[in-house]
Amino acid sequence: MAEPAHRIEDEPLAGKAAKPTPVILLVDDDEMTRISMAGRLKRLGYRVIEAGDGVAGLAAVRAQRPDLVILDWMMPGLDGPSVCEAIRADGELRSSQVVLMTAHDQPGQIAEGLSRGADDFLSKAASKQEVLARVQASLRSSALVREIERTRDDLDRSHRLLSAKQAELESELQSAAEFVRAQLPLPGMPAPGIGMQWAYQPSLALGGDLFQVGAWGSETLGLYILDASGHGVAAALRAVALMSFLREENLAKAVGSFDPGAIITEANRRFPLTQDGEYFTLWVGRLHLPSQTVSYAAAGHCGAFLHSLQGASQWLSSASLPLGFDPTITFDSATAQLRPRDRLYLLSDGIYEAPSPTGELWGRERLQATLESHRNHTLAHSIGDTMTTARQWLGGDIFPDDVALLGVEVLDSSGPAKEKS
Amino acid sequence: MDGQPVMDLASAMERFDGDQDLFLTLAEMFLERSPATLTAIQTALADKNLPMLAKEAHKLKGSAMEFCARPTVAAAGQLEESARRSALNEIAAIGERVHAEVQRLTAALQVIIEKGFPS
Numbered sequence: 001m002a003e004p005a006h007r008i009e010d011e012p013l014a015g016k017a018a019k020p021t022p023v024i025l026l027v028d029d030d031e032m033t034r035i036s037m038a039g040r041l042k043r044l045g046y047r048v049i050e051a052g053d054g055v056a057g058l059a060a061v062r063a064q065r066p067d068l069v070i071l072d073w074m075m076p077g078l079d080g081p082s083v084c085e086a087i088r089a090d091g092e093l094r095s096s097q098v099v100l101m102t103a104h105d106q107p108g109q110i111a112e113g114l115s116r117g118a119d120d121f122l123s124k125a126a127s128k129q130e131v132l133a134r135v136q137a138s139l140r141s142s143a144l145v146r147e148i149e150r151t152r153d154d155l156d157r158s159h160r161l162l163s164a165k166q167a168e169l170e171s172e173l174q175s176a177a178e179f180v181r182a183q184l185p186l187p188g189m190p191a192p193g194i195g196m197q198w199a200y201q202p203s204l205a206l207g208g209d210l211f212q213v214g215a216w217g218s219e220t221l222g223l224y225i226l227d228a229s230g231h232g233v234a235a236a237l238r239a240v241a242l243m244s245f246l247r248e249e250n251l252a253k254a255v256g257s258f259d260p261g262a263i264i265t266e267a268n269r270r271f272p273l274t275q276d277g278e279y280f281t282l283w284v285g286r287l288h289l290p291s292q293t294v295s296y297a298a299a300g301h302c303g304a305f306l307h308s309l310q311g312a313s314q315w316l317s318s319a320s321l322p323l324g325f326d327p328t329i330t331f332d333s334a335t336a337q338l339r340p341r342d343r344l345y346l347l348s349d350g351i352y353e354a355p356s357p358t359g360e361l362w363g364r365e366r367l368q369a370t371l372e373s374h375r376n377h378t379l380a381h382s383i384g385d386t387m388t389t390a391r392q393w394l395g396g397d398i399f400p401d402d403v404a405l406l407g408v409e410v411l412d413s414s415g416p417a418k419e420k421s
Numbered sequence: 422m423d424g425q426p427v428m429d430l431a432s433a434m435e436r437f438d439g440d441q442d443l444f445l446t447l448a449e450m451f452l453e454r455s456p457a458t459l460t461a462i463q464t465a466l467a468d469k470n471l472p473m474l475a476k477e478a479h480k481l482k483g484s485a486m487e488f489c490a491r492p493t494v495a496a497a498g499q500l501e502e503s504a505r506r507s508a509l510n511e512i513a514a515i516g517e518r519v520h521a522e523v524q525r526l527t528a529a530l531q532v533i534i535e536k537g538f539p540s
Contacts, residue, residue, distance in 0.1 A: 030480060032450050036487050039443040040436065074479060103483040125486045125494075128438055 021047045022139050025064060027057030027083065028072035028101070033124060037070065037101070037131075044132055054078025058086055061093055067142045068135065070122065073102035073113070084117035095149060097142040099134060173233070177206050180236050183243055185213045187380075190408075191221045191289055197380045198406040199387045201399060208235025209348040209402035216248050216258040221287040223408060225346040227301065229278045229322075231402065242271060242280055242323075260284040260297035261333035264323070268299060268331065272324040280323040283346060285316070292338040292410055297331045299323045302352075302364075306336055307343040307371055315364070316344075340412035343379060345371060350401030351386075357395040366393070379409045427522075427529045429489040430539070436489070441538060447487050448530040454484070455527050459520055462500070466516045474512065475504035478519070485526065493522040 024046045028034040031052075038048045049064055051057040054075050061069055061083075069087070071080040078086070080100050087093045100118040102109065103125070110121050119141065122134050187197045190213045198211065208228035216222035226242050228235040244250065245267060251258060255266045263284050273279050281300040287293075296304065296316050303317025316336055321329065338344065352367040370389050374382035383405055391397055437443045458481050465474035478501035485493035496519045503511045533539075 030483060032447055032454070032484050032487065035450070036437075036443065036447055039440060039446075040438065043438045043440055043443075074476075103479060103486060124483050125489075126436075127432070128436055 021045065022067040022142075023047045023049065023064065024068045024070060024135070025049050025051065025057065025060050025066035026070050027051045027054065027060070027075070027080070029053050029075040030072065033072065033101075037124075040128065040131060041070075041135070044128075044135070046135070054080070054083045058083055061087060061096060062090075065096075067097065067146075068138050069096055069098045070135075071098060071100050071118075073100055073104070073109075081113055081116040081118070084113070088117040095145045097138045097145070099138055173206060176233065176236065177202075180206055180210070180240060183210060183212070183240060185211075189411075190214060191287075193289070193411050194221060194287070195379055195409040195411050196407065197383045198404065199383050200405075201387070201403045202231075203350070203399055203402050204232045206233050206236035207231070207402035207404075208239050209350065209404040210239045210243050211346055211404055211406045212243065212246065213406070213408060214248065216251065216286060219289050220258060221289060221408075222246075222248065222251075222258060222284070223287065223344075223346060223406075224282065224284040225301070225304075225348065225404060225406060226280055226282045227348050227402070228280050235278070238274075238278065238280070242267065242282070245270065246284075258286050259333055260286055260295055261331045264297045264299050264331040265329075268323045268329065269327050272327060279325065282323055283317070285344070285346075286333075287338070287344075287408070293335055294338055294344065295333045295335045297333045299331060300325075302347070302349045305345045305347065305368060305371060306338070307345065307375070308339065309341045309375060310339050311337070311342075313368070313372065338410050340410050342410050343371075343382070344408045346404075346406040346408075348402055348404040350399055350403040351390050351405055353401060354390050354394045354399055354403075356393050362390060362393045379407045383407050425492050427490060427492060427525045429491065430533075432489040433487070434538075436487075444488075445534060448534055451484055451488070452527055452530055452534070455523050458484075459523055462516060462519060465504075466512060469509065471504045471507055471512075475501050478504060481519070481523070485522075488526065488530070490522075490526045493519070493526050496522045 024041055026034060026038050026041065026048055028037065029052055034050055038050055041048045049060060049066065051060045055078050057071065058078065071083055073080040084098050084100065087096050087098060097119050098117065099120045099122050100113040101122045101124060113121060120134055120138055122131065184198070184200065185196065190196050196213050202209070208231055209225070211225040213221065213223045224246055226239060228239040228242070245254065251263060255263050264282060267282060271280055283296065283298045283301040283304055285294050285296040285304065298318050299320050300322030301317070303315050305315055307313050314336065318334065320331060352362050352364045354362045367386070370386050371382060374385060386405060434444065458477060461477045462474065465477060478497045482494050482497035482501060485497060496515065500512065500515045500519050503515055
């Protein structure tokens with residue numbers, strides 16, 4: 001007649017005691033059907049909770065989060081399809097697995113049930129095999145959905161954690177960037193008769209290009225621009241270290257002179273190539289204010305551009321190795337004469353190596369021509385407009401390398417250059 | 422209809438996975454409820470209360486399915502269908518058939534409850 005009870009041990013659920021028993025919520029207003037189906041499901045190895053109508057069923061879905069909901073179609077008040085719709089409309093419950101159970105099995109009704117949110121159908125006349133097959137299929141889906149939800153929750157958590165960590169890092173980076181920026185000179189008049197303006201745009205929050213203009217002794221103005229290879233935090237930290245070396249009081253002590261060649265020679269000794277192959281390029285100038293003579297030396301740096309109104313414009317550079325490549329070499333100073341309204345531009349290679357969208361570099365010639373085209377404009381205008389022209393060439397705002405452009409101007413006796421009307 | 426067995430006991434027991442206690446529990450419930458069900462159907466027929474008739478017939482159909490009592494399921498299903506279609510000319514005769522099938526089913530269940538399952 002009927003199968004013996006022990007046959008159930010052959011079912012897939014048997015022998016998986018380590019896994020939690022799936023929980024099925026059975027919602028049916030008819031007590032006889034409920035007792036029957038609950039008894040059958042329990043015998044198949046499931047834990048069954050019961051609700052006697054749609055409202056109680058919906059509350060149980062919320063409270064118990066069962067692995068599967070089996071819903072009777074016809075119930076007073078909230079019927080099965082309405083409970084389905086309520087579940088699908090609830091963001092928390094939406095992914096529940098719902099099987100509608102009915103004594104009808106017309107295709108039209110099945111279609112309606114599916115369209116109102118049921119995952120599957122179960123006839124009240126279903127055999128044990130059919131009940132088992134449908135319940136197992138639904139529980140498989142339910143397990144997959146829960147796994148996806150767990151993964152999604154894990155990802156959400158990781159994402160929130162990472163976002164918080166990133167915000168923290170960005171805030172620290174911002175503080176560091178502000179610190180680095182505070183090392184830069186204030187635009188204006190670093191010495192009587194000398195005007196100065198600059199623009200600075202690191203490629204990341206922190207840049208490895210730094211520059212300074214300041215008094216070195218009573219009659220001389222020291223000015224330098226350095227470029228630490230690489231970008232970001234490591235480059236910025238190394239740049240600040242070299243900047244400390246280049247402070248007036250340190251130079252007096254460590255070099256004993258403000259001669260650019262001597263300064264670079266000593267810096268070359270003190271800042272060897274790092275283990276990662278990082279290094280500096282450096283341009284140092286010393287402007288003797290009474291004679292308006294600039295002496296300068298460079299270590300692998302692209303140099304400075306002297307824009308002369310009366311004499312010949314020239315690049316103040318020299319073929320030399322960057323710092324740290326050979327600690328034994330000596331760097332020599334060269335000199336150039338400034339005249340009233342001459343401008344000396346210190347710049348990083350990032351500005352003239354700005355690539356166009358097709359990859360063509362802006363180049364020193366175009367940069368020089370742009371700077372020269374501003375001979376009748378103020379220094380601030382020249383710096384600002386040259387940056388704008390470089391960005392136009394780049395076709396964007398973010399340079400691939402740090403960009404610094406510093407201009408120093410010898411004011412004539414009648415005061416700073418006025419904007420040409 | 423009388424020629425068809427009142428229920429397919431083997432299929433019913435297969436549904437319950439051989440759980441005789443569950444079968445007996447449901448059989449007793451059916452016996453307890455069937456007089457009220459028949460009365461409700463009679464009242465709905467007399468009052469021509471078709472929604473009530475369809476509902477009671479539907480419930481009866483669901484209960485009879487538990488025992489694989491196909492004649493009762495079929496008669497109750499027809500009554501439900503006729504009530505939904507408002508086929509007033511059919512419902513009295515189908516109502517009588519439902520009554521007779523329920524009597525046959527309750528008698529058969531009564532035998533099992535009192536004498537046990539046939540071997």
